[in-house]
Amino acid sequence: MVQSGARFTLYGHWLSGPCYKVGLMLALCGLPYEYRSVDLLGGANRTDAFLAINRFGEVPVLRHGSLTLVQSNVILEYLAAVAGGLAGEGAAGALQAKEWLAWGADRLKPYIYRTRTFRHFPERSSPQVVDYLRGATADALAFLDRSLSSRPWLVGEGPTIADVGCWAPVAYLQEAGFDQADYPNISAWAARLGELRGFALPHALMPKADATVRLAHHRDGADAT
Amino acid sequence: MVQSGARFTLYGHWLSGPCYKVGLMLALCGLPYEYRSVDLLGGANRTDAFLAINRFGEVPVLRHGSLTLVQSNVILEYLAAVAGGLAGEGAAGALQAKEWLAWGADRLKPYIYRTRTFRHFPERSSPQVVDYLRGATADALAFLDRSLSSRPWLVGEGPTIADVGCWAPVAYLQEAGFDQADYPNISAWAARLGELRGFALPHALMPKADATVRLAHHRDGADAT
Numbered sequence: 310m311v312q313s314g315a316r317f318t319l320y321g322h323w324l325s326g327p328c329y330k331v332g333l334m335l336a337l338c339g340l341p342y343e344y345r346s347v348d349l350l351g352g353a354n355r356t357d358a359f360l361a362i363n364r365f366g367e368v369p370v371l372r373h374g375s376l377t378l379v380q381s382n383v384i385l386e387y388l389a390a391v392a393g394g395l396a397g398e399g400a401a402g403a404l405q406a407k408e409w410l411a412w413g414a415d416r417l418k419p420y421i422y423r424t425r426t427f428r429h430f431p432e433r434s435s436p437q438v439v440d441y442l443r444g445a446t447a448d449a450l451a452f453l454d455r456s457l458s459s460r461p462w463l464v465g466e467g468p469t470i471a472d473v474g475c476w477a478p479v480a481y482l483q484e485a486g487f488d489q490a491d492y493p494n495i496s497a498w499a500a501r502l503g504e505l506r507g508f509a510l511p512h513a514l515m516p517k518a519d520a521t522v523r524l525a526h527h528r529d530g531a532d533a534t
Numbered sequence: 535m536v537q538s539g540a541r542f543t544l545y546g547h548w549l550s551g552p553c554y555k556v557g558l559m560l561a562l563c564g565l566p567y568e569y570r571s572v573d574l575l576g577g578a579n580r581t582d583a584f585l586a587i588n589r590f591g592e593v594p595v596l597r598h599g600s601l602t603l604v605q606s607n608v609i610l611e612y613l614a615a616v617a618g619g620l621a622g623e624g625a626a627g628a629l630q631a632k633e634w635l636a637w638g639a640d641r642l643k644p645y646i647y648r649t650r651t652f653r654h655f656p657e658r659s660s661p662q663v664v665d666y667l668r669g670a671t672a673d674a675l676a677f678l679d680r681s682l683s684s685r686p687w688l689v690g691e692g693p694t695i696a697d698v699g700c701w702a703p704v705a706y707l708q709e710a711g712f713d714q715a716d717y718p719n720i721s722a723w724a725a726r727l728g729e730l731r732g733f734a735l736p737h738a739l740m741p742k743a744d745a746t747v748r749l750a751h752h753r754d755g756a757d758a759t
Contacts, residue, residue, distance in 0.1 A: 364681065365637055378629060380636035387629075404603060404612075411605035412590055414636065419644040437662035456589065 315374030317342035319522075320362070322349045323515035326422055327381040328369040330477035332514050334385050336507035336524055337473065338392035344520040381477075382410045385470040397469045405464045409471030413478065416452070420445040421478045425485040446485060450492055453479070457494035461501055468505060476502055480511055540599030542567035544747075545587070547574045548740040551647055552606040553594040555702035557739050559610050561732035561749055562698065563617035569745040606702075607635040610695040622694045630689045634696030638703065641677070645670040646703045650710040671710060675717055678704070682719035686726055693730060701727055705736055 317335065319342050321328030335342050347353050347368050354366045363370045363379045371378045373391070378384045386407065389396035397406035424442045427434035453475065456463065463471040479499070482489055489496050502508055507524060516522065542560065544567050546553030560567055572578050572593050579591045588595045588604045596603045598616070603609045611632065614621035622631035649667045652659040678700060681688065688696040704724070707714055714721050727733055732749060741747065 365633075365677075376626070376629070378633075380633045380640075382636055383629065383632045386632075401601070404601070404608065407608045407611075408590075408603075408605045411608055411639065414639050415605075415643070418640070434666075435662040437660040438666045441659075441663045441666070452590075 318345060318372040319343070320345045320347050320370040320372075321368045321515070322347055323511075323517045325349070325368055325515075326418075326477050326481055326511070327367075329480065329511040329515055330381045330474060331369045331371060331384050331388075332522075333477065333508070334388050334395070334470070334473050335522075336509060336514060337468075337505055338388055338394065339507060339524055340388070340392060341521075341523050344516045344522050346516065346518050382414055382474055385410065385474055389470050395468060395470050395473065397471070398465045398467075402465045402469070406469040406471040409463050409469075410474040413471075413475040416449040417446070417475065417478045420449065421481060421485050425481050428484070428486050443486070446487070450479070450482070450487065450495065454492040454494045457498045461498070468502070472498070472502060543570060543597040544568070545570045545572050545595040545597075546593045546740065547572055548736075548742045550574070550593055550740075551643075551702050551706055551736070552592075554705065554736045554740055555606045555699060556594045556596060556609050556613075557747075558702065558733070559613050559620070559695070559698050560747075561734060561739060562693075562730055563613055563619060564732060564749055565613070565617060566749055567747050569741045569747050571741065571743050607639055607699055610635065610699055614695050620693060620695050620698065622696070623690045623692075627690045627694070631694040631696040634688050634694075635699040638696075638700040641674040642671070642700065642703045645674065646706060646710050650706050653709070653711050668711070671712070675704075675707070675712065675720065679717040679719045682723045686723070693727070697723070697727060 317340055319328070319331060319335065321332065321344065323346070332344075347359065349368065353359060354363075354368065360366055362372075362377060365379060367379065369379070369381055369384065371384045371387075373387075378387055386396075389406075397403040420442045424439065424446050427439050427442065431439075462468050463475060476499070479489075479495060482495075489499065542565055544553070544556060544560065546557065546569065548571070557569075572584065574593065578584060579588075579593065585591055587597075587602060590604060592604065594604070594606055594609065596609045596612075598612075603612055611621075614631075622628040645667045649664065649671050652664050652667065656664075687693050688700060701724070704714075704720060707717075707720075714724065
């Protein structure tokens with residue numbers, strides 16, 4: 310399944326949190342890639358050509374050799390296998406990392422991103438719906454903050470895909486109308502993430518147009534290109 | 535990671551769709567198990583004893599030998615590996631099955647179950663929130679129905695965890711106020727699922743109290759106990 314010699318191509322949109330998640334994972338793994346910008350606002354993800362790449366009509370999509378992968382958490386697991394890192398320590402660690410990815414997809418992702426969207430476009434929603442989404446987001450953030458009170462990373466002694474996967478939506482916390490300072494353990498975790506080689510925030514990381522992404526920092530110190 | 539000789543214990547609640555998902559998977563795999571009912575309404579999932587089993591304070595939980603697994607989609611992948619079936623054909627099929635599990639968690643699960651909950655308890659919500667949840671549910675059901683228009687199963691030529699994972703929330707479609715007859719391809723898929731050995735609907739499958747579940751139908755025809 311793993312094609313370690315082939316090149317990566319990421320299809321994404323610079324405002325998409327799930328695309329940032331995959332871009333950040335590639336950066337942390339020190340993997341260079343071709344970036345293809347998909348014009349979501351223009352409906353490029355609904356064309357037959359794009360649907361042939363991703364039946365769900367969504368970004369991100371990652372191509373690696375002959376493989377086409379979709380769904381950001383599936384891509385993270387794949388990249389952890391390809392890059393040989395961030396998967397979690399041993400079988401139990403790998404399971405726990407997958408469980409946290411599932412938790413983030415279940416409790417955080419459906420709420421924080423919609424809260425962000427409706428904050429930018431209040432006319433698309435109603436105060437009741439925003440309250441509902443904000444409440445669920447706050448619950449998830451409080452749980453995440455408690456979970457990080459006694460450990461530096463979500464699983465084991467070092468960063469894993471659990472941290473990358475749960476961080477991606479949290480990176481948009483301020484845009485969603487929350488204050489990171491209200492969550493001291495999340496803030497400390499964010500600072501630790503920020504020290505990892507290759508880490509960058511969404512607007513610094515995501516290209517706005519097609520690009521060849523050569524990473525400045527490589528895990529092994531070598532030049533990426 | 536796979537402990538094929540050990541017994542399974544499922545912690546769940548009979549009204550929980552994610553618990554039904556795991557119970558159905560065990561049944562389709564012909565795996566007998568001990569069932570432990572967790573009193574969600576009484577807060578049993580918030581006790582220290584339960585949180586030591588599942589840090590997320592949720593059901594389902596599956597124990598297998600010394601392993602404790604949480605998050606229903608992670609459990610499905612694990613059971614597919616243990617039981618040697620329903621994982622999808624080859625590496626590409628297995629990836630596609632995981633992608634569908636992620637789609638179901640993203641587009642169907644957060645909406646259909648809350649629609650169902652608020653239909654039973656309208657005083658907990660508002661018409662605006664119900665409209666929001668119903669709209670997202672309808673979008674997901676329409677997509678699922680279109681996806682099943684040209685194929686019998688979501689991935690490949692036979693049933694996989696993709697079907698089990700996406701079926702579980704759809705099993706509650708009527709309780710959520712939708713009519714399955716409006717989705718002819720979903721209805722045909724449901725009929726195909728219904729013919730699988732071990733298949734049962736939620737109320738027929740899920741015990742209301744602790745139980746030893748000996749399955750009437752085994753994949754290999756042997757008695758389960």
